Structures are given as structure tokens and as C-alpha cells.
Amino acid sequence: MLTNKICIVTGGAQGIGRCIVETFAKHGAAMVYACDMNAQAAEELQETYSNVRVKQLNVCDRAAIQSLIEEVHADHGKIDVLVNNAGVTRDNLLDRMSEDDWDIVLNVNLKGVFNMTQAIAPIMIDNGVGSIITMSSVVGTDGNIGQSNYGATKGGVIAMTKGWAKEFSRKGAQVRANCVAPGFIETPMTIDLPEKVLTHMKSKTPLGRMGKPEDIANGVLFLASDNASFITGQTLKIDGGLVI
Incomplete structure (x- = not known):
């Protein structure tokens, strides 16, 4: 599905991001760059897949992003x-949320997406084709208690994506921008939650289970593939029916 495609995945060392990298590698991508601040956690991917390269990257570091993009484009x-x-979370009720917790979530989850897209979109536009997928959340579409900062970023990326879908294609380039909004997903962040909490999550989901990283990666x-060549500006909810 991704034959000859060059792909970049941020947050690619663990959880959903790692699963996306593996899925891309298995489906024929020419090269997948797994970018993460904790590059060491992704070294096994590079050893397992000949078409995966691990790069240490902070999406808040615009100079580092530019250096990476220049390297990939040159190659x-x-x-x-x-x-x-x-992405990161720093959850708390509004009256207890610190300015630092607000700032770091906005910087990584919103500005980080802006930084990466601003650096890469012009290359796609020049080539006349590309696909940008940004991870949102059902929290970004429907809100959640204690996640003012996270919800703001996940709603924000949806708004940016809709604008980009119009902007990037206005001169005829087939550059698509879409979001994926996961529901409750089994990841290293959720696996250690109390059983009572996990049971509650499952009970709220019509399909009666939590999603797996593979569910998100497949979406x-x-x-990312040419099978979605007529889809842009959309938010695909992968949530087992949690938000209908």
C-alpha cells in the first residue's frame, strides 16, 4: 500500500507511534523515519526492519526539524x-492546572504539529502529492473533564487540518491533510490503570472493548495510502463507537 513512499512518523518509538512505524514498514514503504526524543526506545525497529531509520527529534526544536528534513530530502x-x-498529557482540573502544564502541552501537541507540517508541506506541494495525518482525539471533538490543555490542542489540530486541506491543494497539488481521533486505546500509558477504570472505559464503548494500537495504525x-486519494480535511474517529 505504501510502495516507494518516504514516510516520517513523530513520536515513533512507543505505543501507537511505534505501531504505525511497524505497519508502514510491513506494507512496503521505501523508508520510514521513526522520530522521537527517546530514540533509544526505537532502536529495535531499525534492527528489525531494513526500511526503518530512527532519528532523535524534539518537535519543538525548529532547527533540528529543518536539519532532519534537509537530510531526508537530500537522500x-x-x-x-x-x-x-x-504528544504529551498533563491532566488536571482547570483550577489546579499550572501554566507550565498548559504551555508544554500546547507547545508539543499543537505547535509541534505546526512546526513539522510547516517544514514538510512545501516539499509535498512542490512534488505535487503528499499525505499529512495528524493524531487528534475524541477529547478534541467532544471534550473531557481535566483535559483543558489536551482538548485545546486536539481540537486545534483539527481546525488547522481543515485549513491545510484547502490551502495545500489550492494550486492543484494533490496534498491531503486529515486527522485520526482515537478513543480508549490500550497503550503503555493505559495498561497500568486500575481494573475499575479500564472496566468503566470498556463499558462506555459500544463495541465493549478498548482499541488496540493496530486499530489506529490501520486507519x-x-x-496515508493512495486508497484514500479523494479524502482530505476529514477526522476519522477510531473509537469503537464511543462518540457517535
Whole structure:
């Protein structure tokens, strides 16, 4: 599905991001760059897949982003797919949320997406084709208690994506921008939650289970592929029916 495509995945060392990298590698991508601040956690991917390269990257570091993009572009002459997956949480009720917790979530989850997309979109536009997929959340579409900062970023990336879908294609380039909004997903962040909490999450989901990283990765794979060539400006909810 991704034959000859050059892909960049941020937050690619663990959880959903790691699964996306593996899925892309298995489905024929020419090269997948797994970018993460904790590059060491992704070294096994590079050892397992000949078409994966691990790069240490902070999406808040614009100079480091530019250096990476220049390297990838010099090596391949193009970038076909960008997955904006890197993100953090600092949850708290509004009256207890610190300014630092607000700032770090906005910087990584919102400005980080802006930084990566601003650096890569012009290359895609020049090549006339590309797919940008940004991880949102059902919190970004429907809100959640104690996640003012996270919800703001995940709603913000949806708004940016809609604008980009119009902006990037206005001169005829087939550059698509979409979001994926996961529901409750089994990741290293959720696996250690109390059983009572996990049971509650499952009970709120019509399909009666939590999603797996593969569920998200398969949706991202579809949007990255040419099978989704007429889809742009959309938010694909992968949540087991949690938000209908």
C-alpha cells in the first residue's frame, strides 16, 4: 500500500507511534523515519526492519526539524507521508492546572504539529502529492473533564487540518491533510490503570472493548495510502463507537 513512499512518523518509538512505524514498514514503504526524543526506545525497529531509520527529534526544536528534513530530502528527493503523532498529557482540573502544564502541552501537541507540517508541506506541494495525518482525539471533538490543555490542542489540530486541506491543494497539488481521533486505546500509558477504570472505559464503548494500537495504525495506513486519494480535511474517529 505504501510502495516507494518516504514516510516520517513523530513520536515513533512507543505505543501507537511505534505501531504505525511497524505497519508502514510491513506494507512496503521505501523508508520510514521513526522520530522521537527517546530514540533509544526505537532502536529495535531499525534492527528489525531494513526500511526503518530512527532519528532523535524534539518537535519543538525548529532547527533540528529543518536539519532532519534537509537530510531526508537530500537522500530521497521527496517526502510522501507525514504522521504528526508526538504528544504529551498533563491532566488536571482547570483550577489546579499550572501554566507550565498548559504551555508544554500546547507547545508539543499543537505547535509541534505546526512546526513539522510547516517544514514538510512545501516539499509535498512542490512534488505535487503528499499525505499529512495528524493524531487528534475524541477529547478534541467532544471534550473531557481535566483535559483543558489536551482538548485545546486536539481540537486545534483539527481546525488547522481543515485549513491545510484547502490551502495545500489550492494550486492543484494533490496534498491531503486529515486527522485520526482515537478513543480508549490500550497503550503503555493505559495498561497500568486500575481494573475499575479500564472496566468503566470498556463499558462506555459500544463495541465493549478498548482499541488496540493496530486499530489506529490501520486507519493511519489507509489515509496515508493512495486508497484514500479523494479524502482530505476529514477526522476519522477510531473509537469503537464511543462518540457517535
